[in-house]
Amino acid sequence: MEARVEAYLDDDLPVEERVRFEQILAGDTGWEAEVFLARQIRDGLRALPELECPPAVTEAVLTRTRREVRDSWLERFHAWMQQQFSALWQPALAMTVVVLLVVSVSLIGRSTSPPPPDPAVAQALADVKMALGYVSQASRQTGKVVRNDVIAERVVGPVQNALNARQQPSDDTQR
Amino acid sequence: MSLLFGQAQRRFERSVRKYQHRIYGFAVYFLGDKVEAQDVTQDVMLRLWQHRDEIDEERVLGWLLRVARNACVDALRRRKARRNVMTTDTDAVGYAVGSGPTPEACAEAADFQGHLGRALSRIAEPYRSIVILREVQELKYEEISGAMNLPLNTVKVYLHRGRKMLREQLSEVMHRETT
Numbered sequence: 001m002e003a004r005v006e007a008y009l010d011d012d013l014p015v016e017e018r019v020r021f022e023q024i025l026a027g028d029t030g031w032e033a034e035v036f037l038a039r040q041i042r043d044g045l046r047a048l049p050e051l052e053c054p055p056a057v058t059e060a061v062l063t064r065t066r067r068e069v070r071d072s073w074l075e076r077f078h079a080w081m082q083q084q085f086s087a088l089w090q091p092a093l094a095m096t097v098v099v100l101l102v103v104s105v106s107l108i109g110r111s112t113s114p115p116p117p118d119p120a121v122a123q124a125l126a127d128v129k130m131a132l133g134y135v136s137q138a139s140r141q142t143g144k145v146v147r148n149d150v151i152a153e154r155v156v157g158p159v160q161n162a163l164n165a166r167q168q169p170s171d172d173t174q175r
Numbered sequence: 176m177s178l179l180f181g182q183a184q185r186r187f188e189r190s191v192r193k194y195q196h197r198i199y200g201f202a203v204y205f206l207g208d209k210v211e212a213q214d215v216t217q218d219v220m221l222r223l224w225q226h227r228d229e230i231d232e233e234r235v236l237g238w239l240l241r242v243a244r245n246a247c248v249d250a251l252r253r254r255k256a257r258r259n260v261m262t263t264d265t266d267a268v269g270y271a272v273g274s275g276p277t278p279e280a281c282a283e284a285a286d287f288q289g290h291l292g293r294a295l296s297r298i299a300e301p302y303r304s305i306v307i308l309r310e311v312q313e314l315k316y317e318e319i320s321g322a323m324n325l326p327l328n329t330v331k332v333y334l335h336r337g338r339k340m341l342r343e344q345l346s347e348v349m350h351r352e353t354t
Contacts, residue, residue: 002339003335006335006338034342037342037345037346037349038338038342040287041291041310041338041341041342041345042310042338044287044288044291045291045295045306045310045311046310046311046313047288048204048288048311050196050200051196051199051200051203052196052199053195053196053198053199053200053213053216054199054213057195057199057213057216057217058191058192058195058220060217061191061217061220061221061224062188062191064221065184065187065221065224066184068224069184
């Protein structure tokens with residue numbers, strides 16, 4: 001009978017049984033009261049309001065999860081950077097050393113390059129070349145050979161003396 | 176990968192917005208305390224976030240209700256440990272006042288709702304959860320079965336017992352009041 005109370009309220013009883021149950025209720029105040037109370041409970045429970053979750057609760061959850069996502073992105077980026085750095089640092093270091101070497105060598109080379117030649121010395125060298133050329137041509141035309149000691153005395157010696165004389169005053173001024 | 180990650184987050188936020196009120200309502204009627212219910216709701220949603228990759232979208236509600244019920248049971252246990260004797264503040268829940276045509280009828284309905292709320296908070300588990308899910312939240316038997324992890328017939332039997340417990344509690348209260 002008790003199971004029928006709920007089936008009756010849920011409208012689950014077949015028509016014949018429903019009629020029979022209603023006849024019983026009409027003659028039994030105890031069961032009638034039971035059905036009344038059951039209906040009151042069901043209606044009371046269904047009348048309870050659908051409560052709304054306060055927005056702060058949802059926001060707290062979403063804020064926390066979004067922060068977690070952002071942190072995880074940062075962590076992954078950091079890990080990726082570390083991985084990339086560990087893979088690249090040796091080649092990068094080697095490249096830096098090579099660049100530094102090239103730069104320093106080029107700087108050193110520039111500082112040790114010879115100064116522009118003195119015009120007087122250049123002129124003297126041109127004179128020597130001219131004299132030697134003249135001697136060489138004269139030798140070819142006459143078939144004679146100029147002796148080395150003559151060249152040393154007549155050509156190399158005067159040029160050497162001239163150069164020495166030119167260098168002398170600059171040494172004096174340095175002193 | 177980033178696309179998948181973003182999708183998971185969007186799916187989670189959609190589930191939160193869709194089910195937050197249901198979970199909160201269940202917790203309020205189960206615990207009879209809005210503040211505790213807020214904590215439970217937050218806790219349940221964060222657990223959903225932690226298990227987001229393991230739960231299909233169609234099974235989210237069942238999963239949420241199961242976790243919410245367990246969280247409520249834990250909260251009750253903690254409360255009992257704190258107070259030793261469980262008391263429920265039904266005023267804090269704000270049970271609905273029926274729309275009676277006269278002030279007397281309204282007062283009577285409010286009175287009944289108050290008794291009903293207290294009676295609901297006194298019936299044992301799992302009957303309380305099943306009554307709330309079926310009568311308050313109007314879930315289908317299959318949904319309750321999934322949420323409670325119980326066979327369908329067991330859900331029906333427990334619902335019957337829960338309703339009977341409520342009737343007994345209320346008829347006792349009303350009998351006491353009339354005498």
